[in-house]
Amino acid sequence: MAITKEQRKKVNSIYLSSGLVSICGIVYQVLYGAVGSxxxxxGVxxxxxxxxxxxxGMGIGAISSERVHNGLTDRFIQxxxxxxxxxxxxxxxxFYTLAHYGTETSQLYMYLVITLTGALTGLELPILIRKAEAIGEESRKSVARVLLTDYGFSLIGAVGFALVLRPWLGLIQTAFFIAxxxxxxAIWISFRFxxxxxxxxxYQLIGILxxxxxMTGFLYGEKWSNGFEERLYADPIVYSADTNYQRIVMTKEPGDIRLYLDGQxxxxxxxxxxYHEALVHVPMSLAEQRSNILLLGGGDGIAVxxxxxxxxxxxxxxxxxxxxxxxLATEHAELLRIxxxxxxxxxxxxxxxxxxxxLLQNQNWYDVIIADLPDPNNEALNKLYTDGFYKLIRNHLxxxxxxxxxxxxxxxxxxAYWTISKTVEASDMTVENYHVDVPSFGNWGFTLASREDFTMEQISQLELQVETDYLKEEIIPSLFHFGKDEDEDIQDNGQTFVLEANTMNRPILLKLYSDAWQYY
Structure with missing residues (x-):
C-alpha cells in the first residue's frame, strides 16, 4: 500500500536523520582515537x-534494540x-581525569566513553529502520535506504574530521560541536513528529537547555582544559596550540623556557x-668538509x-x-631569544x-647530516628510525x-637505544655511540655514523672549532663509554637480549620504546 505525502515526508526525515547521526558517530570514533593517541x-x-x-558497543546496542517496541520516536530523542x-x-x-587521577584512570574513562557511545549508536539505526517501517515504508526499502545514508554520510564525517574539524576546532571544541x-x-525530530x-x-525544553x-563548553572548554593541562606541567603554560601534526606547549619559569611536543x-x-652541543659539534668536528648541512627535525632553531x-x-x-x-621559532619572542x-x-x-x-625526492649531497627528530613513539615517527630511512641518509652523505x-x-x-644503533649499522654505515647527561632529560644518547670507517683514536684527537658552554675536547672521548647498566650487553631475565634492526615491516622499536618509557 502506497504511503501518503505526509508519511513520505516523515520517512525522508528519518533517512536524513540517519545520515546526520552517522556523521556524528564516525566523528566520535576518530575523535576518541585521536584523543587517546x-x-x-x-596510535595504532x-x-x-x-x-x-x-x-x-554497537553490537550491544543493536541486540538491546529488540526490547524497544513502543515510543520509538521518544527513544530516539532520548x-x-x-x-x-x-x-x-x-x-x-x-583531560580532566588525566590531570587529576593519572593515565590509567583516564584510559579507563575513555574505554567507558567509547563503549557507551558505541552502544547508543548501535541503538539508533534499528530504531530508525523500525520507525520507517511503522510509518508504512517497505522493510527492504527502509533497511537499504537507512544503511545507504549511514554508510554514505560516514565518509563525510571521517574526511570532515581530518580536514576541517580537528585543524580548525581542535579536539575539545570538536566534541562539543558534534554533540x-x-x-x-533530536529537537528537529521532536517538532517533526x-x-x-x-x-x-x-523534550524541546530539555534539548534547548x-x-x-x-555551547558553553564549546566556548570555554579550551580555557578549562588549559587549567587541567597546567597540572601536567611543572611550570606555567605560556603558549599552547594544536597544529595539523601535534600539540605544542611552551612553559616558563624564571630562566627556563621549556618546549613540549605531544607532551614530550x-x-x-x-x-x-x-644536548645541542653534543648533537652538533661532535659530527661537525669530525667531518672533512662543512659546507652543506642537512638538519632533519630541529624546527625550534636551536641546533641551527x-x-x-x-x-x-x-x-x-x-x-x-x-x-x-x-x-613559532621565527616569531615567538622567547624562542627567538634562545x-x-x-x-x-x-x-x-x-x-x-x-x-x-x-630524502626520497632530494638530489643534494651533504657534508654533515643531523637527525634531531622526536622520539619514535608512534608509527609515523617510527619510519624515521628504520634501516630504509638510514640508507636514504647514507645515500645523501x-x-x-x-x-x-x-x-x-x-x-x-x-x-630502544641500542636497537637504533643496530638499525643504523644495518644501513651499511660505521657506527659509534655516545651519551651526555642533560639534567632535564637525564642520560641522553646519540648515534654517530659515517660511510667510511673511523676509530676512537680519531674521536679522541678531534678539535673543537667553535666556542661552547659545556663541551670541551678532553671530555669528548669519555662520552663514548657506557656503564654496565646502559651498554649494549643487555641481560633480560638471565638471557642476552639479541638486538635486531628496526624496519618498516617489523617496527620492533615502537614496543621497545613504549615499554621502556611507560613508567617515566
Whole structure:
C-alpha cells in the first residue's frame, strides 16, 4: 500500500536523520582515537581499541534494540540526548581525569566513553529502520535506504574530521560541536513528529537547555582544559596550540623556557646547550668538509644556532614537518631569544616536509647530516628510525661526512637505544655511540655514523672549532663509554637480549620504546 505525502515526508526525515547521526558517530570514533593517541601514545593500539570497543558497543546496542517496541520516536530523542552529553564531555573529561587521577584512570574513562557511545549508536539505526517501517515504508526499502545514508554520510564525517574539524576546532571544541548536532537532530525530530510524542514541549525544553550547556563548553572548554593541562606541567603554560601534526606547549619559569611536543619535552633552556652541543659539534668536528648541512627535525632553531657558529657553512637545509613549529621559532619572542633568530639567517632554508619524502625526492649531497627528530613513539615517527630511512641518509652523505642521530636514553630505554644503533649499522654505515647527561632529560644518547670507517683514536684527537658552554675536547672521548647498566650487553631475565634492526615491516622499536618509557 502506497504511503501518503505526509508519511513520505516523515520517512525522508528519518533517512536524513540517519545520515546526520552517522556523521556524528564516525566523528566520535576518530575523535576518541585521536584523543587517546595524543594522551597515551601508540596510535595504532589506541585506534584499534577504539574501533573494537565502539563496534562491540554497537553490537550491544543493536541486540538491546529488540526490547524497544513502543515510543520509538521518544527513544530516539532520548538516545541523541545521551550521546550528546557523553560525546560532548568526552575530550574534556579525558583531560580532566588525566590531570587529576593519572593515565590509567583516564584510559579507563575513555574505554567507558567509547563503549557507551558505541552502544547508543548501535541503538539508533534499528530504531530508525523500525520507525520507517511503522510509518508504512517497505522493510527492504527502509533497511537499504537507512544503511545507504549511514554508510554514505560516514565518509563525510571521517574526511570532515581530518580536514576541517580537528585543524580548525581542535579536539575539545570538536566534541562539543558534534554533540550540538546530536541535540539539534533530536529537537528537529521532536517538532517533526510532535503529534506522536507524549510531551514534545518537555523534550524541546530539555534539548534547548542541553544545547546551551554544550555551547558553553564549546566556548570555554579550551580555557578549562588549559587549567587541567597546567597540572601536567611543572611550570606555567605560556603558549599552547594544536597544529595539523601535534600539540605544542611552551612553559616558563624564571630562566627556563621549556618546549613540549605531544607532551614530550623537547628542550629546557637551562640545559639545552648540553644536548645541542653534543648533537652538533661532535659530527661537525669530525667531518672533512662543512659546507652543506642537512638538519632533519630541529624546527625550534636551536641546533641551527649551533651550526651557524661555523663560518665555512654555505647552506643549511632544515626539514621539519610542521610549519607552525618553524613559524613559532621565527616569531615567538622567547624562542627567538634562545635560537638567536637562526631560522631567519640567509644561509638557512626551511622545508616543511616529511623527512622521509624529502630524502626520497632530494638530489643534494651533504657534508654533515643531523637527525634531531622526536622520539619514535608512534608509527609515523617510527619510519624515521628504520634501516630504509638510514640508507636514504647514507645515500645523501658526502665522502668524509658524518651523521649524528638523537637516539633516546641509553639508561631509561636501553633496548630502544641500542636497537637504533643496530638499525643504523644495518644501513651499511660505521657506527659509534655516545651519551651526555642533560639534567632535564637525564642520560641522553646519540648515534654517530659515517660511510667510511673511523676509530676512537680519531674521536679522541678531534678539535673543537667553535666556542661552547659545556663541551670541551678532553671530555669528548669519555662520552663514548657506557656503564654496565646502559651498554649494549643487555641481560633480560638471565638471557642476552639479541638486538635486531628496526624496519618498516617489523617496527620492533615502537614496543621497545613504549615499554621502556611507560613508567617515566
Amino acid at each position: 595524543y594522551l597515551f601514545g601508540d 593500539l589506541f585506534y584499534s581499541i577504539t574501533i573494537g570497543l565502539f563496534l562491540m 538516545i541523541e540526548y545521551a550521546i550528546a552529553v557523553i560525546g560532548g564531555l568526552s575530550t574534556l573529561g579525558a 550540538i548536532i546530536n541535540i539539534s537532530i 510532535r503529534d506522536e510524542i507524549k510531551a514534545p514541549a518537555v 542541553l544545547a546551551l550547556g554544550l 619535552l623537547q628542550f629546557a633552556e637551562s640545559d639545552e646547550h648540553r 644556532r649551533e651550526l651557524l657558529k661555523y663560518p665555512e657553512i654555505q647552506t643549511i637545509d632544515v626539514v621539519d614537518l610542521d610549519p607552525e613549529m618553524t613559524r 635560537n638567536q633568530g637562526s631560522l631567519l639567517h640567509d644561509k638557512v632554508t626551511v622545508h616543511n616536509a616529511d623527512a622521509y619524502q624529502f 658526502n665522502p668524509g661526512g658524518f651523521v649524528s642521530i638523537q637516539s633516546t636514553s641509553p639508561l631509561f630505554a636501553t633496548k
